[in-house]
Amino acid sequence: MKNEPSNHLSPKSLHVWRIYGAIQVAIAALLAAGGMVLTYFLKGEFWIYAVLAAVVLLLAYFVVYLFPKIRYSRWRYEVRDQEIEVQHGLFVMKRTLVPMVRVQHVDIEQGPILRLYNLASISISTAATDHSIPMLVTEEANELRQRISILARVIEDDL
Template structure:
């Protein structure tokens, strides 16, 4: 799917915030392991390796990956199906028939709320799919539209 709708550009910032939180956890774990190695085994050279790997990971997690994820994420809501496309190395394309949609939810945590964003969860009998980082108003109107289209599709069956 080359065409389709992008996620909100503010979603990039949210992915970077999530990356920052993940990076802080990584730094704490790596710092603890490095301190343990230094005090018990005297492996000072391990600090240089650990710091180098951490810097590379942090640049990837905060700088590179959110941009790539945003560029690859597409969604399109049609009359009879919803199409999702996402993935960095392995691109996943999903078609959700409207007749299979059981319910649609919007979700908004504290970080999304501060950026006026919401995510949509589309549930079928088999699984659940998410369209993340939509503008609040767009998410609500899309939730209503999918709900109406799913009702019409069920009536046709």
């Protein structure tokens, strides 16, 4: 794509997405273990164990390794005087332009895992939708929130 937004997410975001993936795989592994126990008591076939184990291993590869790597390489954003451009996508690339004049408020979100890595996400609300820029260094997120707030106010005052 031409003229991609210039800013990348923090490199720490790759680690956080992998942690999120590991949590998902752990839940899937618990469900698979439950399926294996149920199969054992119902005198099921051995191949069911192999299928469940293979599904968990494939899920681990995709969700912990591959998808975070692709997601990190494709996420871009840029805040300009008149608009905010966000580009992201795993399989399908999505580019969004949010006009500053439409911005109603900007929030910062930070859960326990993001706090551990000193990261935060910005949520930009318009009348119709919400857009987010995830996994920014906390100081950068605070500065970006202030900048967007000032730019949205300046645009609004000019009208």
